[in-house]
Amino acid sequence: MTFLIDAWLDRPQPYLRILDRDSGRVCAHLGPQAIADLQEQGDLDLASLNSSEPSVLKELLQSLFLFYYARALGPQRA
Template identity: 70%
Template sequence: MTYLIDAWLDRPHPYLRILHRDTGKVCAVLEEEALDELREQGDLDLTGLNSSEPTVLKELVRNLFLFCYSRALRPASELH
């Protein structure tokens, strides 16, 4: 599968989406709170987002999916 990263990080309410390249379906969404958490952890690599290297982007998408899944498994009380 191939994915696209649609990131709008320099706006008042930033977000990042991972889209399935063939269908355009949104596979994951990270909004402001999740992006802040990633930044605090040092796991949001802005240079990786600007890369054209397939291996860098593949690793970035993998890590973003893992973050989304781990966040989804947390109890709601831990997210706020």
């Protein structure tokens, strides 16, 4: 399965989506607070998003998926 990262981080309401490249289906959607949390943790930076190095992108995707699913399974924020 191949994925595509669709990130709009320079908007008033930034978002990041991970799409299935073949079907276009959204596999994960991260909003402004999730993006801020990722950046604060050091797990998301512009250099890794702009990389064309497969190993860097693979590591980024793994980190994003883990964060997304951990957040979905964890306790809800107030």
